[in-house]
Amino acid sequence: VKVPSRTFAIVLAWLVFERLRITGVIPLLVVSIGLAIAMRYAIQFFFGPDYQQFPTPIERPHDFGLFKLTTVQMTTIAVAVIVVLALRLVLVYTKLGRILRALADNPTLCEVAGIDTTLFRAIAWMVIVGLAAIAGVLLGLNFVIQPTMGWDFFIPIFSAAILGGVGNVQGALAGSLLIGLTQEYSTLILPPAYKEIVSFVVLALCLFVRPNGIWSRRR
Amino acid sequence: VSVRPTERNLEQAAVSNYLLSIAVVICIQSLVTLSLNFQFGITGIVNCGQVAFFAIGSYASAILTTAGYPLAVGVIVGILVAIVAGIAVGLSTLRLREDYFAIMTLGFAEVLRMLARNLSWLTSGPSGIAGIPKLFNGRDQYYSLEFFAVVVVALLLALGACNLLTASPLGRTLRAVRDDEIAAMAIGKNPLHFRLLALIWGAGLASLAGSLWAHYVSYVVPDQFTSEATFYVWMAMMIGGLGSMIGSVGGTALLFALLEGSRFLDDMNVHIDASRLASLRQILIGLGLILLIKLERNRSRRLGRL
Numbered sequence: 001v002k003v004p005s006r007t008f009a010i011v012l013a014w015l016v017f018e019r020l021r022i023t024g025v026i027p028l029l030v031v032s033i034g035l036a037i038a039m040r041y042a043i044q045f046f047f048g049p050d051y052q053q054f055p056t057p058i059e060r061p062h063d064f065g066l067f068k069l070t071t072v073q074m075t076t077i078a079v080a081v082i083v084v085l086a087l088r089l090v091l092v093y094t095k096l097g098r099i100l101r102a103l104a105d106n107p108t109l110c111e112v113a114g115i116d117t118t119l120f121r122a123i124a125w126m127v128i129v130g131l132a133a134i135a136g137v138l139l140g141l142n143f144v145i146q147p148t149m150g151w152d153f154f155i156p157i158f159s160a161a162i163l164g165g166v167g168n169v170q171g172a173l174a175g176s177l178l179i180g181l182t183q184e185y186s187t188l189i190l191p192p193a194y195k196e197i198v199s200f201v202v203l204a205l206c207l208f209v210r211p212n213g214i215w216s217r218r219r
Numbered sequence: 220v221s222v223r224p225t226e227r228n229l230e231q232a233a234v235s236n237y238l239l240s241i242a243v244v245i246c247i248q249s250l251v252t253l254s255l256n257f258q259f260g261i262t263g264i265v266n267c268g269q270v271a272f273f274a275i276g277s278y279a280s281a282i283l284t285t286a287g288y289p290l291a292v293g294v295i296v297g298i299l300v301a302i303v304a305g306i307a308v309g310l311s312t313l314r315l316r317e318d319y320f321a322i323m324t325l326g327f328a329e330v331l332r333m334l335a336r337n338l339s340w341l342t343s344g345p346s347g348i349a350g351i352p353k354l355f356n357g358r359d360q361y362y363s364l365e366f367f368a369v370v371v372v373a374l375l376l377a378l379g380a381c382n383l384l385t386a387s388p389l390g391r392t393l394r395a396v397r398d399d400e401i402a403a404m405a406i407g408k409n410p411l412h413f414r415l416l417a418l419i420w421g422a423g424l425a426s427l428a429g430s431l432w433a434h435y436v437s438y439v440v441p442d443q444f445t446s447e448a449t450f451y452v453w454m455a456m457m458i459g460g461l462g463s464m465i466g467s468v469g470g471t472a473l474l475f476a477l478l479e480g481s482r483f484l485d486d487m488n489v490h491i492d493a494s495r496l497a498s499l500r501q502i503l504i505g506l507g508l509i510l511l512i513k514l515e516r517n518r519s520r521r522l523g524r525l
Contacts, residue, residue: 026265026317026318026321027512027515027516029265029267029318029321030453030508030512031508031509031512033267033450033505033508034450034504034505034506034507034508034509034512035505035509036505037447037450037501037502037504037505037508038501038502038504038505038506038509039505040501041498041499041500041501041502041505042498042502044494044498044501045495045498045499045502048494049494049498151329151445151446154325154326154329155326155329155330158322158326162319191337193333193336193337194333194337196329196330196333197330197333197334200326200327200329200330203322203323203326204311204312204323207312207315207319207323208311
């Protein structure tokens with residue numbers, strides 16, 4: 001299931017973001033929202049609006065004293081940590097990673113230096129879509145899934161990314177952990193329905209203190 | 220002596236009910252498109268949460284009129300709350316980079332919808348508020364020429380006001396803020412003030428549209444105010460043309476005529492069940508947005524902006 005869906009997503013991303021050659025932050029933002037709406041409802045069109053679940057067996061959680069974890073949860077954590085470490089290693093120590101970071105900093109200079117920017121942008125897309133797909137599968141293993149659930153996640157995701165620092169791999173992990181824990185512990189004093197609102201408040205506070213993002217060096 | 224309605228008469232009545240209801244919806248939505256176009260087209264504010272202000276108007280009217288207050292109170296309180304919310308959102312986020320601003324407004328709209336779903340004492344939660352009084356008693360639930368006249372007058376007034384504002388010195392300043400913030404600052408205009416002004420004006424208009432909507436459909440539920448509604452408005456705005464006030468009305472009319480037209484696929488022997496048709500519409504909205512951005516960019520590249 002994963003391989004065809006990933007190729008499909010890569011082709012789609014390439015089509016939309018490369019062939020249309022849309023530049024500028026706002027047009028890109030609106031386009032990606034358009035793409036998100038189209039994809040969600042395409043899924044709904046083919047598979048129906050109902051909740052679905054991976055056929056994972058019911059199991060008794062392993063007791064670690066402080067924590068109780070199921071095998072699925074342990075796998076999820078392990079996969080997340082491994083993927084983040086791998087991504088960091090690739091970005092920092094390989095030629096590919098250097099090129100990608102250079103591309104983010106200064107595309108024109110890359111072009112001048114003889115780097116095939118189109119090719120590497122495509123590779124970046126592959127990595128991005130792959131990561132999102134892994135996250136989606138892990139989510140599906142842990143919870144029930146539904147075509148239009150995406151709206152519920154974008155606030156926590158953006159909060160975590162901005163809190164961790166845009167372009168900072170281990171920051172993303174730290175930011176996500178912080179947002180996740182804040183959300184869960186907020187349920188001690190607030191009704192659980194307000195979880196996303198809590199992460200929105202965190203996001204707002206972050207941006208209020210540092211309008212260009214938490215770790216930005218610009219301006 | 221009452222005349223028994225013939226089948227033909229009934230059919231004609233049904234058709235005119237339907238057409239009138241589409242016209243009313245187009246007028247109300249045009250108000251929202253107008254407000255967004257004033258914000259994005261004229262002033263360059265990337266508001267991705269316009270549905271929030273629309274929802275504020277709807278809920279203000281719904282809550283207050285079902286509690287027995289007169290209609291005008293609902294409309295005015297709605298506009299005031301929307302303005303306060305606009306100031307709050309604007310002051311805390313307008314000094315951000317525009318991409319962060321877009322995310323924050325989108326988030327604001329989602330948070331507001333979550334609040335509407337959870338603050339049951341105020342909004343009756345997910346089941347919504349029903350029984351909002353109608354302005355007039357027409358011959359059918361959704362048929363009222365008087366109400367149509369009210370929304371047309373509201374739309375014309377808003378259109379006139381927006382056109383006056385854009386043609387005025389204020390409108391020039393707003394466009395200057397959009398095109399070159401630094402140049403605007405150089406001639407002593409504070410961009411933040413003018414962005415805030417445009418945000419508030421748009422928020423008020425959207426809230427008015429929301430009040431009219433609540434009194435038209437006579438029930439509100441949180442699910443009417445998902446972010447997809449914001450992007451319908453974005454699409455209508457881009458069809459009509461950025462910065463063109465009359466275009467907003469045209470764009471909205473075209474978009475909603477097309478969406479409504481999809482109902483007749485069934486008559487043309489294209490059989491799709493209702494939930495799939497709904498999904499298909501949203502797919503078209505998504506793809507339409509992408510296409511419109513592309514077209515807009517080609518056009519504005521010639522004009523040398525965006």
